[in-house]
Amino acid sequence: MVVGQDLGVTLDLETYSVRAHGKGIGHATDQVVTGARPGPEGSGAVELDILTHTTGEVAQERYDWVVCALHQTPEDALWHALKDAPFPVHRAGDCLTPRRAHAAVVEGHRAGVAL
Numbered sequence: 001m002v003v004g005q006d007l008g009v010t011l012d013l014e015t016y017s018v019r020a021h022g023k024g025i026g027h028a029t030d031q032v033v034t035g036a037r038p039g040p041e042g043s044g045a046v047e048l049d050i051l052t053h054t055t056g057e058v059a060q061e062r063y064d065w066v067v068c069a070l071h072q073t074p075e076d077a078l079w080h081a082l083k084d085a086p087f088p089v090h091r092a093g094d095c096l097t098p099r100r101a102h103a104a105v106v107e108g109h110r111a112g113v114a115l
């Protein structure tokens, strides 16, 4: 719904917006891609289904390039290797699911005080 939301926290949003505008970068908000398929044969294009949250309408649009940015996945191999160990093992922070440093600190603190 907001492009560059976290930049607001550091007061960088205005500077970013000006620089992005200067480079011809546009923003489309309140939209989510719900489908993707190859465009017409030989075009090399990608056709997307785009839902607009505020109206419920779905439109089809064609693009030359689509960059897919997804959620991070946890690096949890150590947890899986240790979870059945004969001693208590607590999972805290990004190995549960990647978030921010505060989540790792809070969960680590909880595990510590519970001992």
Ligand SMILES: Cc1cc2nc3c(=O)[nH]c(=O)nc-3n(C[C@H](O)[C@H](O)[C@H](O)COP(=O)(O)OP(=O)(O)OC[C@H]3O[C@@H](n4cnc5c(N)ncnc54)[C@H](O)[C@@H]3O)c2cc1C
Pocket: 075, 077, 078, 092, 093, 094, 095, 098, 099, 100, 101, 102, 104
């Ligand atoms: C690019 C980027 C920017 C970020 N910016 C921010 C920010 O501005 N503010 C913020 O709050 N958070 C930010 N984060 C998130 C923050 O870095 C993490 O939430 C935080 O580091 C999680 O801490 P952690 O201790 O759970 O995991 P980590 O810091 O990832 O520590 C896990 C450690 O375990 C080690 N490890 C993993 N597997 C094994 C294994 N099998 N054997 C031995 N060691 C192993 C890893 O090498 C690593 O050192 C950012 C993350 C990224 C990727």
